[in-house]
Amino acid sequence: MLIQFSVENYLSIKNPVVLSMLASRDKEHPEHLITDGNKNCLKAAVIYGANASGKSNVMNAFWFMVNYVLTSHNQQLHKTIDRSPFKFDREMPARPSSFEIIFTIGGIRYAYGFSVTDTAVTEEYLYYYPNGRQALIFERKNTKDFRFTIDIDEQNMLKERTSANKLYLSVASNWSYAKVIPVLEWFASCQILTKNSVADAYGLEAEQLKEDGYRNVIASMLRVADFGIQSLQMCDSDYILSQRGGIFTNIEAVHTVQDTSGNLLSYALNMTEESDGTNSYFKLIGIVKKALDQGTLFVADEMDAHLHPLLTRHLVSLFDSMEFNLHGAQLIFTSHSTSLLDLDLLRRDQIWFTEKDEQTAATDLFSLYDFSVRKDTKIEKGYLIGRFGAIPFIRGGL
DSSP: OEEEEEEESBTTBOSOEEEEOBOOSOOSOGGGEEEETTEEEESEEEEEEOTTSSHHHHHHHHHHHHHHHHHGGGOOTTOOOOOOOOOSSTTGGGSOEEEEEEEEETTEEEEEEEEEOSSOEEEEEEEEETTSSOEEEEEEETTTEEEOSSSHHHHHHHHTTOOTTSOHHHHHHHTTOTTTHHHHHHHHHOEEESTTOSSOSSGGGGGGGGSHHHHHHHHHHHHHTTSSEEEEEESSSSOOBOSSTTOBTTEEEEEEEEOTTSOEEEEEEEGGGSOHHHHHHHHHHHHHHHHHHHTOEEEETTTTTTOOHHHHHHHHHHHHOTTTOOSOOEEEEEOOOGGGOOTTTSOGGGEEEEEEOTTTOOEEEEEGGGSOOOTTOOHHHHHHTTTTOOSOOOOSOO
């Protein structure tokens, strides 16, 4: 369960910003919360903001952190770290970019973070709270200075395998150090869709579409969305991705229509012939199903692209549901669909905004909960007239 993510000096983010999934004192929609011990966390959160305000950069920062944890043990010696510091301040590119995440695994809270320059990991740490009190697994400062309080001999050996441009967490987990394996597995379980993501929504799930049972479940989710699709079928035995948007060319959607005589007839359309909206939803529901089934985190930039607002509301409701979200899955996404700005649908602490400072061009991130709004406030209207900021200032002229 994700509790909090923070980032500093990355893309348009200059000063630290914090996205918190920890529930506020808001009493509305208690079914939207996950209870873990004495903590309540949100099942879903959405980020709004003007174009170029930085909402996608919050998602990209999360992706960078997860991707670097999972891959940095493969970094070649002396290879530069592919980070993107804030560039509208001459001092910032020389400073580290910092990332921190707080989450729980099996009821135990972990805090992990690191700072990187273009050439080295300057700081890294992992703490956990097995009895409600902080305990150290490792600390790293000035790239090479490590501190351990447990498994000292084993960890001293692992630090020698950790070059300046590699994360110790990544190296230690690659060498099967037991204390960090659950943390690595948590990062690996995160499912992220951003423009920086290297995988399509189905990604590793493509093979499952060969299974009749799985294909039937996906088809049932398409029927709920009212695309007119009754079932899915395979054209051949092998998967070949087309070059058009990564659409599966050998999956067909079966439609049932009525002719002029009242007879029901079935017709199959290749997925490349379906609409962009249908294919967007088709790609999403596989990863949504996986997140709900496994109780994992799904992070999506512009999840509602090409989708009708009611379909987006439906996807959000699946995560906020007590019936369908049985394992504590979480959803974080960006959106321009203002129809979700409804306190009958979301809690105040589930709604976030990004705004770019006019003078510094730096992104700020804040929650609707920071504003004094009544239960009957028309949030969508207030947002569009600029009450909460985070909207474009449109000047006159062409």
